[in-house]
Amino acid sequence: MKSIPLPAIRRYPLYLRRLKSYRIGGTMWVSATTLADDLGFSSILVRKDLALTGLEGRPKYGFAIDPLIEAIEECLGWNNRTDAILVGAGNLGSALLGYSGFSQYGLEITAVFDSDPDKRGKKIQGKSILSMDKLAGFISRTHIPMAVLTVPADSAQRTAELLEDAGIRGIWNFAPVKLKLSDKVVVQRVDLASSFAELSSRLKRNEL
Amino acid sequence: MKSIPLPAIRRYPLYLRRLKSYRIGGTMWVSATTLADDLGFSSILVRKDLALTGLEGRPKYGFAIDPLIEAIEECLGWNNRTDAILVGAGNLGSALLGYSGFSQYGLEITAVFDSDPDKRGKKIQGKSILSMDKLAGFISRTHIPMAVLTVPADSAQRTAELLEDAGIRGIWNFAPVKLKLSDKVVVQRVDLASSFAELSSRLKRNEL
CATH class of the missing domain: 3.40.50.720 (NAD(P)-binding Rossmann-like Domain)
Structure with a gap:
């Protein structure tokens, strides 16, 4: 695990919860801007936070939801019990x-x-x-x-x-x-x- | 209520609890330094926080515990339901x-x-x-x-x-x-x- 700043770490659970609710709704891709709007954060902040996971968004599509969830859980150590x-x-x-x-x-x-x-x-x-x-x-x-x-x-x-x-x-x-x-x-x-x-x-x- | 900074407001409950436990032990006066040591804060910080209540300590004695408890509860609005x-x-x-x-x-x-x-x-x-x-x-x-x-x-x-x-x-x-x-x-x-x-x-x- 790289050294991700604690403020980002503290926001990750909010991203996770939102991403999982998109997934339940059948969405497969999400842009940092949409995620930012839905959570009331600035899109610059969300973009930076997501970049820290090591994943890159795809132009026009944004982020594929499943790998993004996995990457955030990995950063939080929540993929392990x-x-x-x-x-x-x-x-x-x-x-x-x-x-x-x-x-x-x-x-x-x-x-x-x-x-x-x-x-x-x-x-x-x-x-x-x-x-x-x-x-x-x-x-x-x-x-x-x-x-x-x-x-x-x-x-x-x-x-x-x-x-x-x-x-x-x-x-x-x-x-x-x-x-x-x-x-x-x-x-x-x-x-x-x-x-x-x-x-x-x-x-x-x-x-x- | 004056505008007491939020970080001080957040520490007030810790002071309160500690002051009440001194009181149960029969103590009637406490210095900012003792309070600071017991809580692991710097004494400058505690001195500043207590000054914001409007009370002044007495040289050699420090603060009388009962009025200090009252003043902090007043600042927090906890004297009212x-x-x-x-x-x-x-x-x-x-x-x-x-x-x-x-x-x-x-x-x-x-x-x-x-x-x-x-x-x-x-x-x-x-x-x-x-x-x-x-x-x-x-x-x-x-x-x-x-x-x-x-x-x-x-x-x-x-x-x-x-x-x-x-x-x-x-x-x-x-x-x-x-x-x-x-x-x-x-x-x-x-x-x-x-x-x-x-x-x-x-x-x-x-x-x-």
Whole structure:
């Protein structure tokens, strides 16, 4: 994988979704301009983003949809399955487990952990909840690279350190905490509180 | 509310959470430096962010925690309740409804809508699901300002237009779609696909 800039990487899922809906509609070719118009982006931006996949458009036709989908999925690494564990089987964790969208990204949750003894052995979304004692052993045995962290804020840092020590290399952090870990671990945060703060604030300004 | 820059607004929830945990621990004063260290930010940044609330620290003591919490909540508008409806009672919608964190932001979901006739009248997280026919009437009657959009991608644009026409002024968009609306409506997107794309890509680079 070449070093594609992160802003382009972040747009790729939007392109993918749109391309797949063209394909369902029976379309086989699409121009960067059409894709740009449909997504509300500038066509220069889309042209650049698509060029980064290594594919070239054909004059008058644009891009053949199937190879373009494949190339973008390849760039995202979504053509390969990524195994992950989920830590924290509360409301949000259980929701994310049930969210069917993940399979589109190749993300597969293979095990679920929670510190609550009452949850042990119970199932959420068809998966058994395992005790935290089993966490380190599971990670070192399976070499699983990624964890989805949905524990409460208070225990997020402690749990993240446990994950790092056990060998996890990427954490998708849904806890409202900025984790402090070594640079061996990549942390990607989804911060609902910040997002809502931004919305509240923009809404107020828009009304002035 | 003064015009506090959005990056500061996005950090305020992190400060809030940390300040509240100091308070639970019995602490009454905190310095910008301590807050900065605990959160992994530079102290200059934290000092600037806190100054934007209009409060001043006291030499040697720093900030009194209670007034600081109040001032930040005031800046975020979280001291007042924000009513919102939730549109789309699928997995993600139902999870967000059950997510107790929202009440901390003053966000209150007052009604839930879904287009699926089979869901009509059923309850999720203690709230009855209403039919989409009732949406416009409900919004114009209650003057509710905000909607949380958790419908599938295919129906997101259509539903958002409906919300705009009915008078909604802010949309928290969880559908993986860039909505095209007039500038009367503020849209804040939470894009799980983009976030996961970024994580996958950074994880790959970190391993090279």
